[in-house]
Every structure is written in C-alpha cells, then in structure tokens.
Amino acid sequence: ETRRAKATIAALSNVLGQLESQIEPLLLQPLAETVIGLEPIQQIKLQTVIPYVVYDLIFIYLKTRGINPLTHPVVAELARIKQYFDKIKGAENPETKRMAIDKEAAGRFIKHAIAQAKAGAPHSATDIMQSTSNTGGSGNAAVPAKVTVKMRAREAYLRELSQRGDASDEDMEDLPDFED
Structure with a gap:
C-alpha cells in the first residue's frame, strides 16, 4: 500500500505542477486585462473555469487531509458551477436546443377552444356560409367570446x-x- 500511496502522491504532484505552469500566465496580469482580449463566450468560459479549479483544488486538499469532501459545502459549489458549464454548452449550440411544449397548457387551450367552438359553432351549411361571409370569406370563423x-x-x-x-x-x- 505504501508504494501505491507514493505513486498516487507523485502523480498528484506532477499534475499540480502542470496545472501551476498552465495557470501562471493568468496570474502574471490582472484578470480584467486577461479577459478583455477574449471573445464573450471565451470570457464566460474563463470566468467559470477559474472558480471550478479553485473549488476542485479545495476538494483535493480536503481529501489529502483525510476529510470526506462529500460532506463539505465545496461539493455543492462544484455542482453549481457544473450547471454553468451546461448553460455555456447550451449557448454555444443553440440549434441543439429543442422547443419545450407545455402539454398541460396546450391541453387546456385545446379543450377551451373546442368548448367555445361547440357553444357557438354553426350547425347547417347555410350557417357556415353566413359565418364565412361575415369574416371576409377566409373560412376561419372567429370563435365568439x-x-x-x-x-x-x-x-x-x-x-x-x-x-x-x-x-x-x-x-x-x-x-x-x-x-x-
């Protein structure tokens, strides 16, 4: 087990070193200056990734201290930030969004329209002809209030x-x- 723990610690140290070298350019200048040269979607991504990395590092720190991070509020923050990532994906790919239909509301509209149409619907062919001539002949008779x-x-x-x-x-x- 000792070898396995040492290997895990070495891998973690290596990954943290890589992370530090990647974050270093961001730390050389203020965030406002870094963000100003980016496209809006890139700005959003950067400003979402930074807190995610911080909370993820806190998660790792808690694990290294023997604290169960799943009981810590950091997990809720990570979940919240993941929701922002989903929103960003939705903004990047709007064509993949589907229009949601409120089935209950549609059902109410249809039932109401049917009830109104039955209450004021013409019963004979002459009634239909009169109603279409009154509406300009369009064939779309207005449903009475x-x-x-x-x-x-x-x-x-x-x-x-x-x-x-x-x-x-x-x-x-x-x-x-x-x-x-």
Whole structure:
C-alpha cells in the first residue's frame, strides 16, 4: 500500500505542477486585462473555469487531509458551477436546443377552444356560409367570446341607464361587481 500511496502522491504532484505552469500566465496580469482580449463566450468560459479549479483544488486538499469532501459545502459549489458549464454548452449550440411544449397548457387551450367552438359553432351549411361571409370569406370563423354573468348584468344596467336618459360617467364608475 505504501508504494501505491507514493505513486498516487507523485502523480498528484506532477499534475499540480502542470496545472501551476498552465495557470501562471493568468496570474502574471490582472484578470480584467486577461479577459478583455477574449471573445464573450471565451470570457464566460474563463470566468467559470477559474472558480471550478479553485473549488476542485479545495476538494483535493480536503481529501489529502483525510476529510470526506462529500460532506463539505465545496461539493455543492462544484455542482453549481457544473450547471454553468451546461448553460455555456447550451449557448454555444443553440440549434441543439429543442422547443419545450407545455402539454398541460396546450391541453387546456385545446379543450377551451373546442368548448367555445361547440357553444357557438354553426350547425347547417347555410350557417357556415353566413359565418364565412361575415369574416371576409377566409373560412376561419372567429370563435365568439364567452359571455359571463357579469357581462350580462353590466349590459342590463347600461340599458336601464340609457332608457332613463341619465347615463353619466359617475354612474359608470359605480357599477356593481358580480362573480361568475
């Protein structure tokens, strides 16, 4: 086991040396100067990779100290940063994104349209002809709006006001509210 541990430590030391040589150019100048010369997507990648590397090094440090890193908050941070990597991939390949369909909402729209169409649908061929001629002959008859109890009450109230001849703006503001 000692040989295996020594080999692992040597490999880790080698990898950390390589990492240090790769990070060194970033450390020679301020991050703002490094980022300014990059494309926007490259800036995002760099600013996402840096915290990932830091948290990953903390993860490795915890392991070398005998602390279980899976119980440490660093794991949650690594998972959060991985989500950013997924977002970056999505931004780089927008054509692979598929449009999501909300099946429940689509079902509600369809049921509502069918109910409205049944309620106001023409029943005979002459009714169909009249409805298409009223809509400009396009064949797409407009679905009538649902008439609510409140709408009927308002119409009756306005009719009463107009018959009395005293329909004014003040009366319009005091209209009663009715629930369906």
